[in-house]
Amino acid sequence: MAATESVAVAPTAPVARPAKPRARMMRQYDLVERVRSYNPNTNEDLLNRAYVYAMKAHGSQTRASGDPYFSHPLEVAAILTDLKLDDATIVAALLHDTIEDTEATRAEIDQIFGPEIGALVEGLTKLKRLELVSREAKQAENLRKLLLAIADDVRVLLVKLADRLHNMRTLDFVPTESRRRIAEETLDIYAPLAGLMGMQEMREELEDLSFRTLDPEAYTVVMQRLDALAERNRNLIGEIEDQLSNNLRHRGLGARVYGRRKKPFSIWTKMERKSIGFEQLSDIFGFRVVVNDIESCYRALGIVHTTWPVVPGRFKDYISTPKQNDYRSIHTTVIGPGNQRVELQIRTEEMDQIAERGIAAHAFYKEGAGSPTEFLKRESNAFAWLRHTIGILSESANPEEFLEHTKLELFHDQVFCFTPKGKLIALPRHANVIDFAYAVHTDVGNSAVGCKINGKFAPLSSELQNGDEVEVLTSEAQAAPPSAWETLAVTGKARAAIRRATRTAVRDQYVGLGRRIVERLFERAKIEYADDKLKGALPRLARTSIEDVMAAVGRGEIKASHVARAMYPDYKEERVARYGVKKGLAAKLKEKSSEPPRSPVAIPIGGINSDLPVKFAPNGGAVPGDRIVGIVTPGEGITIYPIQAPALKDFEEEPERWLDVRWDIEDSVPQRFPARIRVENVNEPGALAQIATVIAEHDGNIDNISMQRRSPDFTETTIDLEVYDLKHLSAILAQLRAKAVVARVERVNG
Incomplete structure (x- = not known):
């Protein structure tokens, strides 16, 4: 799926389309008047030129609905006028498909409309002729381009969201096979992006349009239930609004109170998440109390809480601790009239605007505010956080990894935790201490060895809750995190840092x-x-x-x-003569002390925690005291085999992979090494216990056991051990041979 794929281009083959009456296309003066209604200083000439240019550029192109293609960029511009955006953004909306779908070029747009608008249109143009194998890779690369453009100018995001919204509103005309893919992409990427930027109204419409396409049956059922409930509770909703307004007014507090019901997608996801039926939902209707200032918010809260009983555990103060997307409001739930649960959101007018329109609520067209991006760097936590996140995501090694990290990083609800010094750290839900450590600083994450949550020691994998105070314990001895942490981390930032x-x-x-x-x-x-x-x-x-x-x-x-x-061009390699085929290379090496047939370079090998990419033979391992050979596998490192291992025969025709190695073990730091033994024991109760006891008493560690019945009287037991060296292994073998239940025991070499 191309992340910036337009769904507006007419199909190459005829498809069945639902009948639709043609709507009157907006005229030039209509568009100008819409902009002038909120921006009296609009540049009418610029808007008119963009209108004419886009209409001529798209010419006779049509959409899947049969409407002129130009109707699409015009409707996108109309959506943005509802958000009261500046002239450059409206013009970019009119031109957003010209470079991609017409003969227009970036240079031409720069010349006619200026480089600022040219950059916006370029940011909205998806990459052409991507030489990538998978659809996911193409989607990721286009999404990467879009996000990087957003980091430079936030207006790219606003135009793209409006573009996607109009495409979703007209999705019924798209061929059936494409409809589901586009809806999934909208639900996965664009609706959450709108939410992250605080544009809740747009997010909810994108979600509901996607929901209607992806699961039309569920959508219809939820809508029918909502309509029936609204009809039954019509008087109750008005009664609650009146009581709230009157109580606040009698206490000297003017407020605007209105009720609204939750959207179908929000209701459906809650039913799915909590595995409950529609009848069990108690918060389908919510009420907003909009006042003049922050002090009035807390006064209103006090009045509500002294008038009706409070539902415990249902209070959140997002005014003192705003969400990452700049959302601010007080949430509380009370038992209101008719013993109904009433959800309340208390906020100021400004907070209400930001809650619905997010970053678009800022007046970009005001003089002296600077560029929109510079303005938002100063004023918007949401945009600053998005730019920071995009910087991290852009370091992903490949397109698929970038797409995975984007979805992980961008699209989660949040919990808020604190460092011991009181710094607030916002994380996705289900995040753990590993994610917290990397949110503080990459170096803290890489060197984390333990933690305290609210003063108590806890595992690094502990899931964090709102309000937790987290202290991360670090060690300079840990140069890099365990690779297994990548599967534990939730945030894209943590996963990317661990992988890096x-x-x-x-x-x-x-x-x-x-x-x-x-x-x-x-x-x-x-x-x-x-x-x-x-x-x-x-x-x-x-x-x-x-x-x-x-x-x-x-x-x-x-x-x-x-x-x-x-x-040294004159250097000549001293080659070791090949051994005869009759006896085999590995056999000759066991007989002789000569070097393996590779450049005679002896490399010291430590244990499993060596600073070299070393692993031991999978079937039998190797222990200090064995004469060993290294086999180099490109991309994997060195595998260490004892010289008597039969598996070495597999490499006799590849002498260039042989490497002479030797042990380099520190006696002061004991390490265990892998070995495998095979025990043929009498099949009687307690035999395995006796074998395990011998190994334990001699400080051996059993890593794995497999058993196979060879006859009614005997069982063959294969044991993977960890021992210190060959002397240690030999002592264990000797003690096992002394047991009456053991018929035979031998070391196994793979």
């Missing part, structure tokens, strides 16, 4: 491994290695930095000998 840190850590491992391989080769060849000399040879290796070269060597993409030859 993991990639960096893995790359650093490959760089370290590559550097060791190269330096050992140069040492054995008795030639000088220097970074400065390698820097001059980078073009011959088709790499841009020394780190890129070392990482490629570590991953097995470049041989160390190629690096030597790039730096």
Whole structure:
């Protein structure tokens, strides 16, 4: 799905369309009068020129409904006049499809209407000829372009939302196979974007239009129930409005009170989320109390709470702690007339405007306010947060990852938590301490090792609640977070940071491994290695930095000998003669102490926590005391095998992958290593317990057990152990052989 895909272009083949009477298209003077009604200083000439230019550019193009295509940008402009936006935004709405769907160019629009409007139109133009395989990748790249344009100028978002709203209003004319896809995209991306910018009225309409398309049966049922309920409660709603108004007026407080019912999509999602029926909903109708100033909000709250009983746990103060999208209001629920639950939102006129129109409630056309984007940087938390989030998302490594992180980061309800110093941190619902740590700072997240929630120690995966005070405990010893954290994190920022840190850590491992391989080769060849000399040879290796070269060597993409030859063209690799096929390479290596057939570079190998990308043979492992061989797998690192492992035969025809390695273990820091044993034991009660007891008494750790009945009297038990070294493993084997229930025991090498 292309994120900025227009649904207005006429189909190439005829489709069945519902009959619709043609509406009169808005004339030039109609548009000018709409703008003049809220902006007396409008540039009429600019609006007229844009109207004529767009109409001529789209020419005879038609929409899926059969209407002239120009009716679409005209309706988009009309939606934006309802939001009272500035001339440049209205003109951009008229021109928003010209670069994409007509012969118009950015240069021409810049010349006629100026670079400001040209930039707006360019930001609304989806990328053409994307050479990407998947629809998701195309959708993500177009969404990335749109969001980056929004970060530069918020008016791009306002035009795009109006564009999508008109497309959704006319979705019935679109071919059936496209309708669902467009509605899903609207529900996933554009409705939440409107909500994030505080444009609740537009969000609700986008959601309901999508809901009607995606689940028409459910939509119809909810609407029928709502209409029936409204008819039954018509007098009650008026009674509640009158009582509220009278009580406030008698206490000397003037207020505008009105009731409204929730939208079908909001009701349906609540029924789905809480698994309840329509009859069980108690907050279908809500009432707004709009007063003159903030002090009056709290006075009104006091009057309401002293008049009717309060429903416990249903009070929220978004005036003292606004939402991230600048929403401010006091929410409370009381038992009102007729013992009905009454939801109240108490706010000022300005708050009411921002609650419905969000960032569009700011008067962009006022003189002296500066550019809309600069103005919102100062005035709007929502836009500042969006720009910051877009900056983080733009660092995603690939289109699909960007799309995933966008949906995770942008489209969640929020909880509010605090640092020990009182700083407010807004997070999505279900976020945990890991998300909190990365919200504070990336370095805090990367080095987090523990936490306290409200003064008590808790796991880092603990879900946070509104009002929690969170202290993150860090350690300089943790250079990078565990990669498993990515599955625990909820926010896109945390996931992106963890993925980035993991990639960096893995790359650093490959760089370290590559550097060791190269330096050992140069040492054995008795030639000088220097970074400065390698820097001059980078073009011959088709790499841009020394780190890129070392990482490629570590991953097995470049041989160390190629690096030597790039730096010293006269260098000749000393090749080790191939062993005869008759006996096999691995067998010869077990008999001899000669080097494996790769450049004779011995690399020291630590344990599982080594700073090199090392893993041990999957079937049997290896322990200190074994003679070991490393097999390099490009992109995966080194797999360590004991020299007696039968699996090494699989690599005899690939000598370039063999690497001579040796143990480099610190005695002061004991580490366990993987080994596998096979026990043939008598099939009698308690046999397995005796075997496990021997292993435990000798400080071995059982990682996995599998059992297979070989005969009525004997069971074959395969045990994956963790031991310190070969001596430790041999002691365990000896003790097992001494048990009467054990017929035979041996070590298994994969």
